Amino acid sequence: MENKKKxxxxxxKKxxxxxxxxxxxxxxxxxxxxxxxVVFKCMDGRIHMPTVTRTPLGIMKPFRNIGGRFDLGWPLLNESFDQSIKKAVANGNRTLVLVTYHYSHGDIHRGCAGFHYDCEESKRFTENFRKQILHTYGENNGVVFPILVGLETDKDALIFHGDDGKILDVSTILDDSEKNLISIFNKLYPLMPERILNDLIPLVKGNIRCIQETRDNGKSLDQLVHGEWVLAVGKGFDWLHTPNMALIVGPYDPNIGxxxxxxxxxxxxxxxxVETKHCCVSSEGMVLLSSAVYSDPAEKNRAKERTLYMNRLSQEIIEKNYPEMLKQMHSMAVVLNASTMEMELVA
Incomplete structure (x- = not known):
């Protein structure tokens, strides 16, 4: 178990x-x-948008919850999301919101466990959340532009849902010239502001590169099936992007249990x-990893209290529902410096 912590x-550090x-x-x-x-996505350890779009770390603002289930009525989510919007506006920028779902073309049970592998239900739910964002910030406001995006995890392909039921699977794009991509996405999103469109294209180009790399190299079984052994709870897990290592639960759902x-x-x-999955998870057990973020030293002590609380709460929930897991569990509570993404062990 100490090896996993190490x-x-x-x-x-890396x-x-x-x-x-x-x-x-x-x-x-x-x-x-x-x-x-901004990306709303599932806690699934196989979902990491910077990887599938080949963008530098720290470009996207992630919100994670089981199945990509969100509700702007949740107080913490409402406030956190709005702060992101206001910060962008204060800097003179617009916001592109990727409301995502995921599925596997090869095996339904490699899809989203949070929706019991029901892809259509996942799409319906996330589309309703996209509409909630539109209702909250105004239709065609030109500042906040939410779109529904799927991720097919076998080939790492993004699926863009446009106006009038149009759907574009990025893996089907043959001409990746900027001129062609702008033409395609102009038709898909005719009301998308030009600035947002121009900034969406690099994500598409990155996904095209990712898809090609996946085609060339293939994916091992441990990359395709659930093999997570870290339960990460809280904020500050942008660095934890090793595929299929962790299930990440954000703090936004009031019923976080x-x-x-x-x-x-x-x-x-x-x-x-372990044996039937033939994947990277080992029989050594799991790690419960709680995290809180601070931006300046004055916030550090408050961050410590948050991560310790989330750790205690998570242990209580696991003990209540799966008491046999406690013998297989190692606990870590950390705080993360937002400027460096370096974590410090608290307990």
Missing amino acids: LIIELN HSEMFQAQRLERELYLSNHPTKV EPIKTAAGIIKSNLEN
Whole structure:
């Protein structure tokens, strides 16, 4: 179990160094593509939008919950999302909101466990959330532009849902010239502001590269099926983008016990089916990793209290629902420096 803890610490160190090394690249990217990109996505460990779009770390603002289920009526989500919008507006920028769902073309049970592998229900729910954003911020306001995007995890292809029921699978695009992509997406989203459209195109180009790399290299079974062994709860997991390692539960759902319970159940299944899954999860057990973010030293002590609370709460939920998992569980509570993505162990 200590090996797993050490692996997480080393992984954070590696990705923190990468994040800091990419500072100039990130600043250059944002100067050329200033649109704020917010992503609502599932806690699934196989879903990492910077990877499938080949963008530098720190470009996208992620919100995670089981199945990509969200409601702007949730107080913390309402406030956090609105702060992102206002910050972008204060900097003179618009916001592109990617409301996502995911599925597997090859096997329904490699799809979204949060929706019991029902892709159509997942699409209906996320589309309703997209409409909720429109209703909240105004139809065709030109500042906040939410779109529904699917991710087919076998080939890492983004599926864009446009106006009038139009659907575009990026894996079907043959001509990836900027001129052609702008033409395609202009037709898909005729009301999308030009600035947002121009900043969407690099994400599409990155996805085309990712799809080609997946075609060339293929995917092993451990990349396709659930193999997560880390239950990550809280905020500050942008660095944790090793595929299929962690289920990440954000703090936004007022009934947070349910996504924690579901995530623990998935990991329990992973641990019980190590041999049949033939994947990266091992029988050594799981790690409960809670995290809170701070931006300046004055916030650090408050962040420590948040991560310790989330850790205690998660342990209580696991003990209540899966008491047998406690013997297989190692707990880590950390705080994360937002400027460096470097974490510090609290408990």
